[in-house]
Amino acid sequence: MxxxxxxxxxxxxxxxxxxxxxxxxxxxxxxxxxxxxxxxxxxxxxxxxxxxxxxxxxxxxxxxxxxxxxxxxxxxxxxxxxxxxxxxxxxxxxxxxxxxxxxxxxxxxxxxxxxxxxxxxxxxxxxxxxxxxxxxxxxxxxxxxxxxxxxxxxxxxxxxxxxxxxxxxxxxxxxxxxxxxxxxxxxxxxxxxxxxxxxxxxxxxxxxxxxxxxxxxxxxxxxxxxxxxxxxxxxxxxxxxxxxxxxVEYKNAFINCNKEDIQLVKSPVGMPGRAIRNKFIEQASEGNIKVTKCFRCIRKCNPATTVYCISRALINAAEGDVDNALLFTGSNGYRxxxxxxxxxxxxxxxxxxxxx
The missing domain is CATH 3.20.20.70 (Aldolase class I)
Structure with a gap:
């Protein structure tokens, strides 16, 4: 073509x-x-x-x-x-x-x-x-x-x-x-x-x-x-x-993940997302993550009620702290x-x- x-x-x-x-x-x-x-x-x-x-x-x-x-x-x-x-x-x-x-x-x-x-x-x-x-x-x-x-x-x-x-x-x-x-x-x-x-x-x-x-x-x-x-x-x-x-640890998380590791998640932004399942997602689903600093990133986010700080979770991802990060991915990330x-x-x- x-x-x-x-x-x-x-x-x-x-x-x-x-x-x-x-x-x-x-x-x-x-x-x-x-x-x-x-x-x-x-x-x-x-x-x-x-x-x-x-x-x-x-x-x-x-x-x-x-x-x-x-x-x-x-x-x-x-x-x-x-x-x-x-x-x-x-x-x-x-x-x-x-x-x-x-x-x-x-x-x-x-x-x-x-x-x-x-x-x-x-x-x-x-x-x-x-x-x-x-x-x-x-x-x-x-x-x-x-x-x-x-x-x-x-x-x-x-x-x-x-x-x-x-x-x-x-x-x-x-x-x-x-x-x-x-x-x-x-x-x-x-x-x-x-x-x-x-x-x-x-x-x-x-x-x-x-x-x-x-x-x-x-x-x-x-x-x-x-x-x-x-x-x-x-x-x-x-x-x-x-x-x-x-x-590089962020990149390695994709190389090491399987299709079954990718799931839909609820985001504090109010929209669903798709991410690699990890320790962070498990803790977030249990409500065990505290918000200690608000970055005022998203209009709809209320730090008093949000399940986690999405800015901190994504910054951790970029910095390679993958266990404490939200690892957004498309459905083919495992490939x-x-x-x-x-x-x-x-x-x-x-x-x-x-x-x-």
Missing amino acids: QLNSLKIKDLEVKVPIIQGGMGVGISLSGLASAVANEGGIGVISAAQVGFKEHDFLENTKEANIRALKKEIARAKELAPKGVIGVNIMVAMNDYDDFVKIAAEAGADVIISGAGLPTDLPKLVEGSNTKIAPIVSSGKAAKIMCKLWHERFSRLPDFVVVEGPEAGGHLGFKLNELEVRTDDTLEHIVQDVLNVVKEFEHKFDVKIPVIAAGGIYTGADIARFLKLGASGVQMGTRFICTEECDAD NDKIVTVKELMNELVSEVEQA
């Missing part, structure tokens, strides 16, 4: 693969620049991006703002001809501020999920930053297109369609996830493609649709390209790369069996697509 480039307005992405934004500290400038240099879109996660800053505990927001600017600048310096994006969750406190900062710092794209980014077009006004919502249904895609056009005379520059096999926070109810079948992403992508076509024809624009969630091989990529998607987003597949910004370079992985995926 011929692999065509991904065109997002005036951006041309040689390899139609977006590396999913993974926080906290899993995808920073190291991973993002490596993917961008291989022709894909490298994505920095804005979630608690400043956790390594010296004043993170005392001045969390300021540390995050400083670090986000630094990570974007470093990624663009390391990949001067590449496309660099930022993933910013709608559920974050100070969401508006982080979007504006990312756009001002020169992010080529901003991708927003964990809620519907209703005001995103207004927040990037005056910049050349491309914007995309993450949706999990045709209905959500229609809401975003209609709302953005009515309020801001703008449509999404592309749409990321995330299915139930993804890692991190999922846009489904827990009972929906438990009865899903393997081909659900295909159905959702088709629904979104049908919605997007209406707006493309009506306003004479092109809105690429990106499939995400459980995509692991080049054959998977080819399947969605044949369906009509313009590209794919892959997060979990990039975890076991040398350039992934997380500690990672070795650490490779981003270049090796991208070459393998492209080769598999062409053979499919």
Whole structure:
């Protein structure tokens, strides 16, 4: 199969693969620049991006703002001809501020999920930053297109369609996830493609649709390209790369896990997620984890009632304290069996697509 480039307005992405934004500290400038240099879109996660800053505990927001600017600048310096994006969750406190900062710092794209980014077009006004919502249904895609056009005379520059096999926070109810079948992403992508076509024809624009969630091989990529998607987003597949910004013990947790070790979990954010079963999940389910410090990361989280601090759990993951960490993963995380370079992985995926 011929692999065509991904065109997002005036951006041309040689390899139609977006590396999913993974926080906290899993995808920073190291991973993002490596993917961008291989022709894909490298994505920095804005979630608690400043956790390594010296004043993170005392001045969390300021540390995050400083670090986000630094990570974007470093990624663009390391990949001067590449496309660099930022993933910013709608559920974050100070969401508006982080979007504006990312756009001002020169992010080529901003991708927003964990809620519907209703005001995103207004927040990037005056910049050349491309914007995309993450949706999990045709209905959500229609809401975003209609709302953005009515309020801001703008449509999404592309749409990321995330299915139930993804890692991190999922846009489904827990009972929906438990009865899903393997081909659900295909159905959702088709629904979104049908919605997007209406707006493309009506306003004479092109809105690429990106499939995400459980995509692991080049054959998977080819399947969605044949369906009509313009590209794919892959997060979990990039975890076991040398350039992934997380500690090696985090990567080893994926290499050592089995399919049976991956389960659905309840997150303090109010959304279900998928993670590797470990000591932390067992303690959290028993209510044995105390919240000693609130980082004000998520609007819906109440430190007085939450079962654990998701920021601390994800920071522990990035730092390699895997027994005391939340290890988010897509459904295929157990298939990672070795650490490779981003270049090796991208070459393998492209080769598999062409053979499919």
